[in-house]
Amino acid sequence: DAKTTQPNSMESNEEEPVHLPCNHSTISGTDYIHWYRQLPSQGPEYVIHGLTSNVNNRMASLAIAEDRKSSTLILHRATLRDAAVYYCILRALNYGGSQGNLIFGKGTKLSVKP
Amino acid sequence: SAVISQKPSRDICQRGTSLTIQCQVDSQVTMMFWYRQQPGQSLTLIATANQGSEATYESGFVIDKFPISRPNLTFSTLTVSNMSPEDSSIYLCSVRTGIGKDTQYFGPGTRLTVL
Numbered sequence: 001d002a003k004t005t006q007p008n009s010m011e012s013n014e015e016e017p018v019h020l021p022c023n024h025s026t027i028s029g030t031d032y033i034h035w036y037r038q039l040p041s042q043g044p045e046y047v048i049h050g051l052t053s054n055v056n057n058r059m060a061s062l063a064i065a066e067d068r069k070s071s072t073l074i075l076h077r078a079t080l081r082d083a084a085v086y087y088c089i090l091r092a093l094n095y096g097g098s099q100g101n102l103i104f105g106k107g108t109k110l111s112v113k114p
Numbered sequence: 115s116a117v118i119s120q121k122p123s124r125d126i127c128q129r130g131t132s133l134t135i136q137c138q139v140d141s142q143v144t145m146m147f148w149y150r151q152q153p154g155q156s157l158t159l160i161a162t163a164n165q166g167s168e169a170t171y172e173s174g175f176v177i178d179k180f181p182i183s184r185p186n187l188t189f190s191t192l193t194v195s196n197m198s199p200e201d202s203s204i205y206l207c208s209v210r211t212g213i214g215k216d217t218q219y220f221g222p223g224t225r226l227t228v229l
Binding site: 032034036042043044045046049085087091093101102103104105106107 | 118147149156157158159162206208216217218219220221222223
């Protein structure tokens with residue numbers, strides 16, 4: 001599986017934007033960039049994913065570099081509830097085989113200060 | 115979407131015993147997975163639970179230690195056999211709802227402590 005590199009931890013102030021970086025220099029053409037987060041004492045939850053174009057949803061935005069070797073998850077206004085570990089994962093578009101399995105790295109622990 | 119429940123939510127077990135964890139989904143799903151999260155660590159994929167056939171295990175995990183059943187499209191079990199303190203972890207069930215579906219859903223986890 002292609003690897004991703006994320007900072008171990010980041011801090012943010014409440015109600016300010018947060019930019020969480022992810023490097024994936026060995027990404028292949030068929031790898032999608034997925035972001036999941038894990039709130040304390042919960043299972044991970046899906047945040048967003050994309051292939052080449054920037055993506056927006058109600059939770060966050062995903063900005064993907066033109067060469068696709070890096071991406072940034074953007075939380076537009078951090079709240080205390082956004083404190084979590086954020087995982088950037090490369091996943092092949094897959095129709096049943098193991099290449100599409102989600103393989104987690106260490107992620108970035110985001111702390112949000114009031 | 116899919117809502118996943120796991121039983122038990124937590125347990126404390128003695129060394130050498132076995133524990134079976136149940137995963138129930140509120141709708142039929144194509145793929146079910148089991149993950150382990152050791153204290154302070156990230157998630158590690160144990161296996162893919164296949165309906166009607168043997169599970170597909172990741173490197174480092176074997177059927178004798180982690181037997182898995184999946185009798186239908188909404189239910190799976192993971193057994194942790196002959197437990198040792200190193201098996202103390204959170205075990206999470208996860209599902210994908212359809213072929214080509216990109217979102218994966220996770221259960222709340224089962225926190226296992228082995229004494």
